[in-house]
Amino acid sequence: MQDNLKKLYSPLSLLGISLFIITLIPINHVDFFIYLTVAQLLFVPLLLQCIVELKTSEKVIIAIGMLGVTLVVFNINEVLSITGAGLYLVATALISWIGMRRFLQRGFTNTAEIVIDIGLMYLVIGGVWFFAYIAGIDTGFTPLITWLTAIHFHYSAFLLCISVGFIGRVTTSKLYKPIVVVIASGPILMAIGITLSTTIEIVSAILYIIAIYVLFFVTLRTKFHRLQGGMIRLSIAAVCFSILWSVLYAYGSFTGQSIVDIPNMLTFHGFTNCLFFGGFTIIGWLIYTPTTNQCSFTFPVSQIRGQLKTKNEPYQGLVDDMSDFVSTEKMHKAIKHFYEHTNEYRLFASVRWQPWFWPFALFYKGISTLTQQINLPLSSRKIEMTGKIVTVDATMDSRENPRAWIRTINEKTVFTAIYSKHTTDHTYMNIALPLPFSTMIGILYLHVEDGKLYLTTQAAGDAGIYLAFHKFIIKLPLSEHFTIQATTETQLTALHEMKIFGLKFLKIKYDIQKAKTNDLKWH
Template sequence: MLVNLRKNLFSPVLLIGWVLIITCYLFSKQPDYLILLTFAQLVLVPAMLKMVVTFNKKGHVILIIMMLAVTLLHWLADSELAIYLAVVYVLYTAFIALHGLTRFLQRGFTNIAEISIDIGLIYIFIGGLWFFAYIAKIDTGFSPLITWLTAIHFHYSACLLAISIGLFGRIHKSKGYNIVVLTLLSGPLLVALGIAFSTIIEIVSVALYIGAIYWLFKLLMKTSLPRRQGFLLRISYGSLCLTILWSLLYAFGNFTGIILVSIPDMLTFHGLVNCLLFGLVGVIAWGLEVPKSTHQPFAFPVSRIRGKLHTIGDAHAGLVDALQNFVDTRKLPQVIPHFYEQTNCYRLIASVQWRAWFKPLAFIYHGISRWMQQLNLPLTSKQVEMDGVIVKVDERQDGRHSPRAWIRTIDEQTIFVAIYSQHTTAQTTYMNIALPLPFSTMIGILYVYEKDGELHITSSHGGDAGIYLAMKHYVFRLPLNEHFTICAKNETTLSAVHTMRIFGLPFLRIDYQIERKKDDHVRNC
């Protein structure tokens, strides 16, 4: 562990930060409280960054330039160079935020521990902007001290805490942890909004923040950790349980006019304890042993088609060659596998129902979808017939096994272009469906199972299942889920229900009546 500590806290780049912070502490003529933010800028944040981001030589050079700029500001804050040095710091924080965004685009809305780290990296950019506003003496509507306090808020309560709880999430898994993370990640913005616009918002956000901090400490106490690391983390998170009460007293004073804790008190106690006990002790704790990420990169095949599908081949019979490749069809009525294997033999009557809360968004989106001719669903719930054709797609163009496109229209207006394929991971075969979008492709990886004689197709399952967006070389999961339930009404008719959720909230339901065509010219039906 001590070897890890030397590597994580005393690497050559971080040694420069330590030397510079000592220099600022001993010789700076700036107010003493400014050292609290400088310590985060030169030591604490860079140390945490190096635990979660791999820097090349260019990255190390950027870190060193930032450290020198922050240090010089202790002597040049009132000179004409100050604003340029502050710009250097903002560019550095933008560089770090870009790393956070890149990390997120490699996964998307999955693995909340890693999302917490991503957001922590992005939050530092907001802190950088407030720091720039303080140095440049920009009128933010607040006093210079409040502007500086907002900057330090986004360095400690946002960046450092988000990365810390993300590292903790690599070890601890529970529903309670997920709630804690969502509360703490939204906390810095809510508190900042409260400070800016409403003391009521400030008090409520601080109260929620307090509950989440204490819950986090409770989860930590129940988690098995290496002895030294566990002891230090309990000090780090425990200090937050104490200092956050001062924030509540300060917010209460702003609301009632009864000053219980002043800003000088906050700087003396709240700021110093957070700096040393939460910040420094927490960084040392994680420096002893950095947990490895549990996220596994997505390895399923992804369609290479982007934008509109321009080249199509001959007609194809069905969405799949054999439904038994996905599920045991012996337990299903024969009409269900026949529909999937001979889809052109069926006609679809659909009723689209948008949830009331989502209708304004659906109305706005409708104009875009008509232009894209993709996901172009009607706004009315009136039953409409969807005409469809299935055609082959060139494997060399798509990149997946035996792709075929199901092109659905309503009154000759294209509403869906879905390119079906399949892949197998760990002996489970998934439907692999691509919906080409401008410069990207939406990917539905759907798990298929049978229950009580009904066929279920869902993205809400383990393994590869999910809805993703492929853009350039990034594949990231979207906060969407869908579920199909298909049942047989008789030997020639089926009913199907397609539901969709976003962030767990239902927003769309499509009811299908599927009937076998009776036209004499339809073959193999």
Template structure:
């Protein structure tokens, strides 16, 4: 811990930041302005050093940015100040780009890393408001409110989400995702409320308060690397718990005019606690022992086919050659095994049921899916026969093991093109399904499990590889989608299947299938 603290606090970037901050304090007329300067020169660079592998180019660019922030307090020329503020704006822009890059390397898969990504993106918003303040841009607010918004996005929208992300690397519970969602939405909701609807500002602060106090409770239940770190982090969160109450009173004053909390009071009390207790103490707490990320890289194969499928080869009898590769077939009825290995012998009748809340979006999406001839499901819930064929795909084009395309149609309209393959990770075999899209491919990695009642479950939810991803170029991005299939044998020798999909955990689609053996011939053309 001591070694890491010494390394971070005495790094070239941190020493330069402290030097420029002390120099700035000699030329700053209003002491409260130093709260933002402290974030720009010390707190933000310190936190970034815990997230980015610092190279020589990073050091030089950060020094240039720090010099620009310092010179703002001594350069009288408005043109010069605009140029200096623009340099800082570019710094925040590149931090935001790094946050975007982190996000697209992983996607919606890790609640601890998500606030770190979003926090880095929010910093650019803070940079924009700071530039507007220095350049005298008419934002519709007074210069002081513009400056307060800039400091809001440095502390509440950058430092706090980064701290929350580090905390998530140590703690995992059902409450944590709610806290993350509330805190990440808070800065934007408050800003919108201030601009357009004071009541929204008041409501969002209430939600924010509940999230912060939930975080304080979790922090006292979480084990940190050291007792000293636990003291610092808990103290920083308690400071937020105190200052947020006065933010509520200030928001109530804006919305209802019932309580009077002046900006001067907020600057002195709220600003001091956020800058010194939350900012300085919290940052030092994480610098003592920054928790490592638990995110692992995905190494499973991904289809290289993009756009429309071309060059489908000879016919294949089933979606898989041997279902036993995925699951113990002894626990399943023969009908389920036969369907997957001899799929061409079966007939599918589907009933599509969109959730009521999603139907307006489904109608909009229908036009796009019809043009793509992909994921082109009917809007009506009327039972509809789906004809299909299964064709081999050139493994050299696809890049995966023994791929085959399942092309489904409704009345000669292609509704679904899925290229089936498989891969093995740590002794378990997964279905690896690609749905070609323009310039990309949607990848579904499903794990198969036999249930006690003889049903087969295929799910994108599970530890490790399972999930739904978007592959574009070399980037694999996990989508906030999940799917769940359950297939059962019926007494008549057929099958039923239920396919459910969710977005951000909210159900939006259900497809019920009736599957019956219909003969040896393919039931439809490509």
């Protein structure tokens, strides 16, 4: 708590408090405008400092944005007001980049951190609508609706998403992930509904209110730090109350029978969100900010980007010794021999794309043809893959003993996969697929059962599919699973399945057979 109180007395926080007090001076201050001002000068900088340690340059840009808000409130002249709104827009863009930067350091892993990132990234949308209101830009809506949209993305998007993320750091509820999906997408869906369809608006509002009430239930069953629990539960209870006005307003728009109008929304919905939701949220998380359980990725990553340059020195197998990964006593010896003497085998593949993925597969085919990476055929007919395994310069790759398996179909490159391994809590197969300016990484966990070998990215620890570029490593929403089994002493089959966001989109069946010397097509 003492560390968070230091944030309350930080120069940025003290500046925000001072500026907010100053903004209460103008006698021509519009009453409802304060709902947005308090978020811009107090709630945003205070909550932001609970998430990240800001650089000095970032503090300066945010401080300038806060000064811009103050210029807007005093409304000295139109040019200064528009300038002030522009400065605040720049500050929100920076905060959104901080959210994007956090995401790029981690990717699609850790739901709690993702929703915090989303909350940070949403803020620039609020900044854009705020600027549009001050500059008098015609958004297709009344100026008041434009302003309400700005406040919507400060409270329902920024504040709520970050608060939900902090709750996710401490809760163990299985209801949490479904809540996140609805709440994180809610601000956009409701904005789309308001713009395009009252049906979308009311459906999204209903889903949103259900998620909010379930979230309140989750907070009741979550153990918080000392006095913090009461504050967080009161803040979510305030949203449970205020959201009813949104539903009634959406219902009125849908039926044409007004139940709640804009003045009512400002009086009850706006006031409740500002004082109770915003106020209790900030107090609650200032009492104690739960620490993230996200660890940095520490596994070795190939430094090869773009087209692979090899030594053209042949290598015998994908691995040197299968016993580095699994107990080979429980595995059929033909599987062990294939991985250690891959060049002695012929490979026949049958590729099947899921019907729902076909439009994406057609688009992807154009890209993969250019990059010559994961360049799979669209046809499902069985076809032979030929190729070679060659040595890769370890000083260029930076991983242990790398070797590249280059597979081709009709002399066109299909895969270029650089195999290595690493050991942390387990010894994993570490596979890199070079891409333009980046590298896709597959970290596979291996285990043996009933003589079969299973390789999967769906396991604890380092397992997963990642994209590395610049200094970022992103875990992708992809997964893959291999099942390798021997049918005879010299023949094997392999099934390769891939999913995106848990949906299967690709299946490849391989027939693998030990070749006679004259039949080998690895070159």
